[in-house]
Amino acid sequence: xxxxxxxxxxxxxxxxxxxxxxxxxxxxxxxxxxxxxxxxxxxxxxxxxxxxxxxxxxxxxxxxxxxxxxxxxxxxxxxxxxxxxxxxxxxxxxxxxxxxxxxxxxxxxxxxxxxxxxxxxxxxxxxxxxxxxxxxxxxxxxxxxxxxxxxxxxxxxxxxxxxxxxxxxxxxxxxxxxxxxxxxxxxxxxxxxxxxxxxxxxxxxxxxxxxxxxxxxxxxxxxxxxxxxxxxxxxxxxxxxxxxxxxxxxxxxxxxxxxxxxxxxxxxxxxxx
Numbered sequence: 001x002x003x004x005x006x007x008x009x010x011x012x013x014x015x016x017x018x019x020x021x022x023x024x025x026x027x028x029x030x031x032x033x034x035x036x037x038x039x040x041x042x043x044x045x046x047x048x049x050x051x052x053x054x055x056x057x058x059x060x061x062x063x064x065x066x067x068x069x070x071x072x073x074x075x076x077x078x079x080x081x082x083x084x085x086x087x088x089x090x091x092x093x094x095x096x097x098x099x100x101x102x103x104x105x106x107x108x109x110x111x112x113x114x115x116x117x118x119x120x121x122x123x124x125x126x127x128x129x130x131x132x133x134x135x136x137x138x139x140x141x142x143x144x145x146x147x148x149x150x151x152x153x154x155x156x157x158x159x160x161x162x163x164x165x166x167x168x169x170x171x172x173x174x175x176x177x178x179x180x181x182x183x184x185x186x187x188x189x190x191x192x193x194x195x196x197x198x199x200x201x202x203x204x205x206x207x208x209x210x211x212x213x214x215x216x217x218x219x220x221x222x223x224x225x226x227x228x229x230x231x232x233x234x235x236x237x238x239x240x241x242x243x244x245x246x247x248x249x250x251x252x253x254x255x256x257x258x259x260x261x262x263x264x265x266x267x268x269x270x271x272x273x
Contacts, residue, residue, distance in 0.1 A: 031252055034245055034248050034249055034252050035249055035252065037241065037242065037245035038242070038245040038246040038248065038249040040242060040245075041242050045242055045243075045246070046242075046246045046249075048243075049242065049243035049246035049247060050246055050247065050249075050250060052243070053223065054222050054223050054226070054231060055231060055247055055250075057223045057224070057226070058226050058227055058228045058230070058231035058247070059228060059250065061139065061142065061225070061226065061227050062208055062227045062228045062229075064139070064143070065139075065142050065143050065146040065207060065210075065214075065227060066146065066204055066207040066208050068143045068146070068147065069143070069146040069147045069150045069203060069204075069207040070150075070200055070203050070204050070207065072147050073147060073150055073151060073153065073154050073155075073203050074154055074196075074200060074203075076151075076154075076155070077153070077154030077155035077157075077158060077199060078154070078155075078158065078196070080095065080099060080155045081154075081155045081158035081159045081162055082158075082162065082184070082188070083095075084096060084155075084159060084162075085159055085162035085163050085165075086162065086167055086170065099151065099152050099155055099156070100152055100156075101151075102148055102149055102150075102151040102152055103152055106212065107145075107149050107210065107211070107212030107213040107214075108212040108213065108215070108216055110145065110148050110149060110212070110213040111145055111212060111213035111214065111215065111216025111217045112216055114135070114136070114141060114144055114145060114148075114213070114216075114217050115136055115216060115217055118135040118136050118141070119136050136217060136219070137217070137218065137219030137221060137225060138224075138225065139224075139225065141217040141218070141225075142214055142217065142218055142225055142227065144217075145210070145213035145214050145216075145217050146207050146210050146213075146214065148213060149206065149207075149210050149212075149213050150203045150206045150207050150210075153199050153202045153203040153206060154196070154199035154200060154202075154203055155199075156199070157195045157196070157198055157199030157202070158192050158195055158196060158199060160195075161191065161192045161195040162188070162191075162192060165188075165191050165192075169187050170183050170187055170188065173186070173187055194265060194266075194268060194269030195269070197265045197269075198262065198265050198266060198269065201258060201261050201262045201265060202262070204258060205255065205258040205262070208228070208251065208254055208255075208258070209229060209251065209255070210227070210229065211229040211230070211233075214227055214229070214230060215229075215230060215233075218230060220234065222234065228247060228250060228251055229251070231247055232244050232247050232248050232251070235247060
């Protein structure tokens with residue numbers, strides 16, 4: 001027994017050491033590098049980089065795309081999760097499979113799909129042109145690409161919780177004459193609110209950092225269709241390393257804020273459950 005306990009302790013510390021080493025190499029060192037490189041030339045250079053006109057435009061576009069992605073995927077995620085877990089209908093398995101599709105498709109391929117769907121070679125292009133709607137190399141395309149890559153995050157957080165909840169409480173409320181909206185607001189949502197918030201946070205985090213799909217569909221028009229990740233790429237390709245790291249630091253700060261919010265939501269969810 002003593003030898004087994006000693007062996008378990010050794011194994012425990014080996015696992016902890018390997019985990020810490022991985023975290024330091026893959027997370028801590030890159031973050032420290034970004035911050036130190038961003039501040040290497042002083043606060044004035046850092047501020048010039050992050051307050052640059054194109055950087056501000058990239059920040060605003062990133063926040064706009066993230067906001068639309070969260071809003072659209074929240075509506076779809078709640079509706080889809082509620083339909084899948086509370087009702088029986090033909091095509092349920094197909095719908096569940098399609099929800100997972102953005103996870104299996106490369107973001108670059110997703111961007112290319114949108115280019116082929118709405119670009120000049122598409123049958124839809126004359127209609128869009130007649131209606132004066134521009135999607136490719138424009139903000140609507142950025143939003144569409146961001147919505148696509150963040151599609152499953154909210155619904156996938158809600159479906160397991162709703163499935164474990166069952167339908168007994170909703171059925172009892174329906175028998176007592178409660179309407180669907182009342183049932184959702186009073187019975188369903190209180191059970192899923194922490195999973196819902198967790199999904200929103202994950203969706204926002206993924207949307208802010210999206211690069212592949214947005215890169216293909218944006219056209220890299222500086223000040224118009226460049227999000228923060230694309231702006232960092234342009235600065236880096238122009239050998240403007242300090243501004244590139246300064247702008248990257250903004251993404252790091254956003255990621256840290258999202259991480260803190262996620263931890264708080266996760267903690268409160270576990271505490272309440």
